[in-house]
Amino acid sequence: MDKLALSDDILMKIEKPARYIGHEVNAVVKDKSKVGIRFAMCFPDVYEIGMSHLGIQILYDMFNSMEDVWCERVYSPWLDLDAIMRKERIPLFALESQDPIKDFDFLGITIQYEMCYTNILQVLDLAQIPLLAQERGEEYPIVIGGGPCVYNPEPLADFFDLFYIGEGETSYEPLLRLYRECRAAGVGRVEFLRRAARIPGIYAPRFYRVTYHEDGTIASFAPTEEGIPPRILKEIVMDLSHTYYPMKPVVPYIKVTQDRVVLEIQRGCIRGCRFCQAGQIYRPVRERDVETMKRYAMEMLRNTGHEEISLSSLSSSDYRMLPELIDYLIGECDKRHINISLPSLRIDAFSLDVMSKVQDVRKSSLTFAPEAGSQRLRDVINKGLTEEMILKGAAMAFHGGWTRVKLYFMLGLPTETEEDIRGIAELSNRIAATFFEEIPKEERKNGRVQIVTSTAFFVPKPFTPLQWARQCTKEEFLQKAYDTKRAISEQLNQKSIKYNWHEADASVMEGVLARGDRRLGQVILNVYRKGCIYDAWGEYYKNEVWLEALAECGLTVDFYTRERDLDEIFPWDFIDCGVTREFLKREWLKALDGTTSPNCRQQCQGCGARRFGGGICFA
Amino acid sequence: MRVRVKFRKYGPIRFIGHLDVMRYFQKALRRAEIDVAYTAGFSPHQIMSFASPLGVGLESNGEYMDIECHSVTDSRDMMERLNRVGAPGIEVVSVKLLPKNAGNAMASVAAAAYTVRFREGRAPRFDYASKLDEFLSMEHIYVQKETKKGLQEVDIRPGIFEMSIVANDCCEESPAIYLLADSSSAGNVKPAKVVEAYCGAFGTPLADNALLITREETYTELREEEETVAVSSDVVKVVSAHAEGTIWQRRLVPLDEMGTEILTPMDGAVLPTAQEAGKAVLSPMPEAAEREVVS
Numbered sequence: 001m002d003k004l005a006l007s008d009d010i011l012m013k014i015e016k017p018a019r020y021i022g023h024e025v026n027a028v029v030k031d032k033s034k035v036g037i038r039f040a041m042c043f044p045d046v047y048e049i050g051m052s053h054l055g056i057q058i059l060y061d062m063f064n065s066m067e068d069v070w071c072e073r074v075y076s077p078w079l080d081l082d083a084i085m086r087k088e089r090i091p092l093f094a095l096e097s098q099d100p101i102k103d104f105d106f107l108g109i110t111i112q113y114e115m116c117y118t119n120i121l122q123v124l125d126l127a128q129i130p131l132l133a134q135e136r137g138e139e140y141p142i143v144i145g146g147g148p149c150v151y152n153p154e155p156l157a158d159f160f161d162l163f164y165i166g167e168g169e170t171s172y173e174p175l176l177r178l179y180r181e182c183r184a185a186g187v188g189r190v191e192f193l194r195r196a197a198r199i200p201g202i203y204a205p206r207f208y209r210v211t212y213h214e215d216g217t218i219a220s221f222a223p224t225e226e227g228i229p230p231r232i233l234k235e236i237v238m239d240l241s242h243t244y245y246p247m248k249p250v251v252p253y254i255k256v257t258q259d260r261v262v263l264e265i266q267r268g269c270i271r272g273c274r275f276c277q278a279g280q281i282y283r284p285v286r287e288r289d290v291e292t293m294k295r296y297a298m299e300m301l302r303n304t305g306h307e308e309i310s311l312s313s314l315s316s317s318d319y320r321m322l323p324e325l326i327d328y329l330i331g332e333c334d335k336r337h338i339n340i341s342l343p344s345l346r347i348d349a350f351s352l353d354v355m356s357k358v359q360d361v362r363k364s365s366l367t368f369a370p371e372a373g374s375q376r377l378r379d380v381i382n383k384g385l386t387e388e389m390i391l392k393g394a395a396m397a398f399h400g401g402w403t404r405v406k407l408y409f410m411l412g413l414p415t416e417t418e419e420d421i422r423g424i425a426e427l428s429n430r431i432a433a434t435f436f437e438e439i440p441k442e443e444r445k446n447g448r449v450q451i452v453t454s455t456a457f458f459v460p461k462p463f464t465p466l467q468w469a470r471q472c473t474k475e476e477f478l479q480k481a482y483d484t485k486r487a488i489s490e491q492l493n494q495k496s497i498k499y500n501w502h503e504a505d506a507s508v509m510e511g512v513l514a515r516g517d518r519r520l521g522q523v524i525l526n527v528y529r530k531g532c533i534y535d536a537w538g539e540y541y542k543n544e545v546w547l548e549a550l551a552e553c554g555l556t557v558d559f560y561t562r563e564r565d566l567d568e569i570f571p572w573d574f575i576d577c578g579v580t581r582e583f584l585k586r587e588w589l590k591a592l593d594g595t596t597s598p599n600c601r602q603q604c605q606g607c608g609a610r611r612f613g614g615g616i617c618f619a
Numbered sequence: 620m621r622v623r624v625k626f627r628k629y630g631p632i633r634f635i636g637h638l639d640v641m642r643y644f645q646k647a648l649r650r651a652e653i654d655v656a657y658t659a660g661f662s663p664h665q666i667m668s669f670a671s672p673l674g675v676g677l678e679s680n681g682e683y684m685d686i687e688c689h690s691v692t693d694s695r696d697m698m699e700r701l702n703r704v705g706a707p708g709i710e711v712v713s714v715k716l717l718p719k720n721a722g723n724a725m726a727s728v729a730a731a732a733y734t735v736r737f738r739e740g741r742a743p744r745f746d747y748a749s750k751l752d753e754f755l756s757m758e759h760i761y762v763q764k765e766t767k768k769g770l771q772e773v774d775i776r777p778g779i780f781e782m783s784i785v786a787n788d789c790c791e792e793s794p795a796i797y798l799l800a801d802s803s804s805a806g807n808v809k810p811a812k813v814v815e816a817y818c819g820a821f822g823t824p825l826a827d828n829a830l831l832i833t834r835e836e837t838y839t840e841l842r843e844e845e846e847t848v849a850v851s852s853d854v855v856k857v858v859s860a861h862a863e864g865t866i867w868q869r870r871l872v873p874l875d876e877m878g879t880e881i882l883t884p885m886d887g888a889v890l891p892t893a894q895e896a897g898k899a900v901l902s903p904m905p906e907a908a909e910r911e912v913v914s
Contacts, residue, residue: 025704
């Protein structure tokens with residue numbers, strides 16, 4: 001197993017050759033003569049990002065637990081290697097066997113964010129697989145996409161043979177069984193895809209046709225053949241305590257973004273923030289059993305040797321067994337010199353107490369995500385965090401020794417006014433003021449407090465109550481960022497506040513792709529052909545190329561960022577994520593009205609997820 | 620107690636850089652459940668020290684890492700455990716207990732031995748097997764070295780302790796070069812620089828990425844004050860060192876010779892001396908150790 005796809009000459013020339021050589025601890029190597037199905041699992045970004053993704057690790061473990069399947073990993077080659085592979089016509093390969101991807105049975109691609117779409121084409125192209133699904137012959141792998149972005153797969157419809165809608169743990173077994181049967185019976189590619197389209201959660205875009213009104217909105221979306229389902233219900237695992245979990249995750253040699261054991265304690269979120277897609281598409285909330293979590297934690301630490309463990313969920317504070325789990329982890333990890341990282345905790349007395357035990361208070365910072373500057377706008381987005389809660393949490397934290405606070409906001413939310421923007425500056429200022437009021441001069445450790453206020457630009461996402469909202473233009477966004485900056489500079493404690501904002505043009509394009517339709521496939525293709533990849537990396541994003549490609553296809557940014565009609569057909573309407581369109585519409589109207597909704601634990605809002613028959617809906 | 624671990628690095632893993640090898644061992648020690656000591660504080664780290672960093676792309680049969688342990692089982696058990704949880708291509712070949720007064724792995728490095736092979740079709744176009752004496756008879760060999768102050772001319776001749784032609788099992792037509800060179804932090808001589816200078820001296824530029832280099836062993840220098848260390852004479856390499864007209868002898872031993880095999884489990888409290896560990900001190904310091912003026 002000493003084979004490497006790249007020559008020494010290349011490996012010595014490129015940055016971080018360890019990205020491409022495989023052979024990591026816990027990487028799964030099988031005898032390829034003894035497996036029937038070769039599955040390449042891809043995260044279309046650089047190794048360090050892709051290796052940090054839990055979803056792929058879960059599926060890698062699941063596939064490799066099947067005797068007849070060998071699942072391997074593949075990531076986007078970095079720009080230096082990308083250029084060499086193109087020039088020397090080296091086919092993209094999987095890390096474990098170093099074999100070309102084009103010889104695999106499946107290429108699975110997880111699609112986590114819109115700005116990786118050109119990297120998907122990069123992967124296909126380097127793999128020497130035709131970019132358009134229709135042009136792939138029998139010899140090519142079946143290209144299947146999954147992940148959150150496939151809740152609107154339409155902009156990518158031309159490039160994929162199949163999409164898997166929902167959680168991966170359930171439908172791959174029947175899909176692979178069908179594949180084996182079709183192969184044994186000599187059934188060709190198209191017929192396999194046709195039959196696959198009937199498996200729950202599987203969407204085969206080639207069997208659907210879209211027609212458009214003159215104004216560009218969708219007139220109809222329907223299967224082109226009998227027997228192809230018109231609607232696709234997402235797949236979901238209801239018993240999270242008895243399913244696949246990677247007990248032996250691959251341990252990378254180089255430092256990756258998530259260089260630690262990741263323990264997923266629950267899926268879904270009870271909160272129902274109206275801008276948040278994850279909060280809707282992963283409903284209902286399902287907790288994992290705490291005893292199972294304790295066992296997993298210790299076993300994974302033993303198998304990896306990682307020096308840190310992190311809890312993963314959309315809102316860890318809502319996990320009911322959190323105190324018990326944390327107590328256990330603190331006890332066990334302390335003995336073993338293992339750090340505990342606790343992201344996504346609400347700041348309160350409990351979490352501050354826990355955090356003071358697991359981190360160095362002087363070196364760490366606290367994070368609040370008020371998302372909007374005023375209570376009115378927080379009510380619009382249903383962010384159940386009040387100014388009083390934030391100031392109280394901050395005061396407790398300052399007494400606990402913390403002096404650094406990070407604040408996350410969004411600009412461009414629906415109904416936003418200048419006053420809401422000023423609210424961002426004022427809230428930042430009040431937190432700084434709280435420090436000076438609460439902590440007497442002689443006790444101020446560094447003498448001062450540091451507030452880092454960051455704003456992202458609001459991007460409306462499918463399957464959220466704000467999916468109808470208009471997205472701001474780049475110019476509007478920049479004006480808002482400028483207004484925020486000015487408002488902060490007018491504050492009394494402005495010297496304690498640092499302000500950062502995201503890039504506006506990439507956020508607009510993210511919005512175009514997020515709510516886009518099939519016609520954008522040509523745009524993505526054109527952008528890729530003009531040389532764009534790694535759009536998610538600010539320094540490589542070329543806005544003018546995207547605008548040029550849109551124009552070439554006769555499309556405009558404004559069409560995709562406009563406010564949508566209440567009853568307009570969305571490109572993603574054929575997907576049923578469990579949460580109903582009626583519920584989302586109710587929430588949208590409540591948002592415009594500034595009315596909040598209670599969370600799942602307080603009172604059921606009848607979102608529709610109850611039909612899955614479990615989780616919090618039946619707790 | 621301090622434990623010295625010797626390991627090999629070969630195959631695809633040779634493309635892992637030095638810092639990543641350190642990270643690899645931090646995790647491997649946990650997986651192997653070695654009772655390693657940690658620093659205090661909020662982000663404790665293992666107490667470890669590596670000998671000299673190995674460049675990316677090089678293989679080695681003689682890499683070293685020292686770790687501080689609270690307790691040990693025995694050499695064979697610790698070696699087996701590390702190899703069981705290890706990656707193919709990083710192979711632990713010895714685990715030894717260091718005496719109290721032994722210098723740490725990094726500080727003690729004095730020299731390293733290398734085998735340098737030429738990649739197929741990239742051997743230099745001159746009879747490098749027979750010109751070696753001529754090359755070594757040069758009083759100074761200047762090469763460009765990148766330093767913080769920019770490019771500098773450095774004389775690497777004093778850092779070349781031994782150089783000879785050896786058979787190459789892979790390819791008979793192009794024999795390999797054996798090199799023993801200074802590897803101390805102050806005077807480190809890179810094998811590629813030596814071969815480049817050798818080729819340069821005979822007017823033949825070295826092709827790109829022409830060399831396949833294996834570090835065979837890492838040596839420390841026996842000093843008078845370390846006479847208590849038990850080292851058998853047959854592992855001592857005596858080399859002549861010259862500088863500024865003087866020549867003297869240096870006694871080099873592989874780094875793991877400073878330690879002793881661990882035969883029974885031990886707790887941190889007990890530390891046997893070298894003598895107790897069952898080795899006799901041989902090889903008295905030669906008189907030549909005192910500097911003698913040659914010319």
